[in-house]
Amino acid sequence: MRIHRRALIGAATGVALGALCFAPAGPALAQSAKEVRLDWATYNPVSLVLKDKGLVEKALAPQGITVRWVQSLGSNKALEFLNAGSIDFGSTAGAAALLARINGNPIKAVYATSRPEWTALVTRPNTGITAVKDLKGRRVAVTRGTDPHIFLIRALRGAGLTERDVKLVLLQHPDGRTALDRGDVDAWAGLDPIMAAAEIENGDVLFHRDPAANTWGVLNVREDFARQNPDLTRTVLAAYEEARKIALADPKELTRILVAATKLPEPVVARQLERTDLSQPVIGKLQAETILDAGTALLDAGVIPAGTDVGAAVQALIDPRFGPAAP
Numbered sequence: 001m002r003i004h005r006r007a008l009i010g011a012a013t014g015v016a017l018g019a020l021c022f023a024p025a026g027p028a029l030a031q032s033a034k035e036v037r038l039d040w041a042t043y044n045p046v047s048l049v050l051k052d053k054g055l056v057e058k059a060l061a062p063q064g065i066t067v068r069w070v071q072s073l074g075s076n077k078a079l080e081f082l083n084a085g086s087i088d089f090g091s092t093a094g095a096a097a098l099l100a101r102i103n104g105n106p107i108k109a110v111y112a113t114s115r116p117e118w119t120a121l122v123t124r125p126n127t128g129i130t131a132v133k134d135l136k137g138r139r140v141a142v143t144r145g146t147d148p149h150i151f152l153i154r155a156l157r158g159a160g161l162t163e164r165d166v167k168l169v170l171l172q173h174p175d176g177r178t179a180l181d182r183g184d185v186d187a188w189a190g191l192d193p194i195m196a197a198a199e200i201e202n203g204d205v206l207f208h209r210d211p212a213a214n215t216w217g218v219l220n221v222r223e224d225f226a227r228q229n230p231d232l233t234r235t236v237l238a239a240y241e242e243a244r245k246i247a248l249a250d251p252k253e254l255t256r257i258l259v260a261a262t263k264l265p266e267p268v269v270a271r272q273l274e275r276t277d278l279s280q281p282v283i284g285k286l287q288a289e290t291i292l293d294a295g296t297a298l299l300d301a302g303v304i305p306a307g308t309d310v311g312a313a314v315q316a317l318i319d320p321r322f323g324p325a326a327p
Helices: 005-013 045-053 055-063 075-084 094-102 147-158 173-182 194-202 223-228 230-249 251-262 266-274 285-300 310-317
Strands: 035-040 066-071 089-093 107-116 121-123 139-142 167-170 187-189 205-208 217-222
Touching: 035 045, 035 055, 035 230, 045 055, 045 107, 045 230, 045 251, 055 066, 055 230, 075 089, 075 094, 075 107, 075 217, 089 094, 094 107, 094 147, 094 217, 094 285, 094 310, 107 223, 107 230, 107 285, 107 310, 121 147, 121 194, 139 147, 139 173, 147 187, 147 285, 173 187, 173 194, 194 205, 194 266, 217 223, 217 230, 223 230, 230 251, 251 266, 285 310
Parallel strands: 035 066, 035 089, 139 167, 139 187
Antiparallel strands: 089 217, 107 217, 121 187, 121 205
């Protein structure tokens, strides 16, 4: 299947105009929520600023709406929480959100939290691994359903390999780093800031990097929640924007917040932030293009079922109506 990129991107930026069926049923629904549940994640620095400053709490206090925070250790966990209805807003990679949407998780990506280079393939010094082709027959730690997993699949495909050519060891991101350092695996599909810690503290090597294959960090909302509470959804995203602007205006404060949340040394956090662009929060054609590239590669690799309309899935995922407008 071949997807027409221009048509997709035009459609993604025009979702707001064509989504009348997603309009709220009435004012009562907009006031139905008594609690908002958000995740925080070390791979989403803006979420940490948001939580630290209590910006959502301040915005919702006049309405008597409480806020509950839940930590996500990876995109897979955030998506599990969203699908189970245990959170309303969750932080993931764009490609991971696409896979979830294709698999029936009813979410909308409504805000771009970052444009990161947050994943790479990592090994210890002296393993003899210097390129993706060297992974054949080796043990590789990975967290299934996350951007590092998708990055690994695409990297293997680029080297003429598949997941069947390596021995996957399924672990959450922190455990993947531990397994690498113990010698239990030969490589790890890493994620910042844990990857930055492995690099600085242990001298681990990022032997395969490709910034363009890192999909955007996005904030997802449960589709039902956004439909029933459109104004509340906009309020949450406005608080996110306030947090993003604080992060950009005061890098020292951002670093302090990340160090406190992650318990990692400042040089590790600084390395993470070097690879994280927080300047482009508007969700639309840029994210659609990157997510489409990942989805197309996964379709060709057989990870996404044959016959899946990936373009339509991207259109269904991205919804720019609740966040900041493009300049």
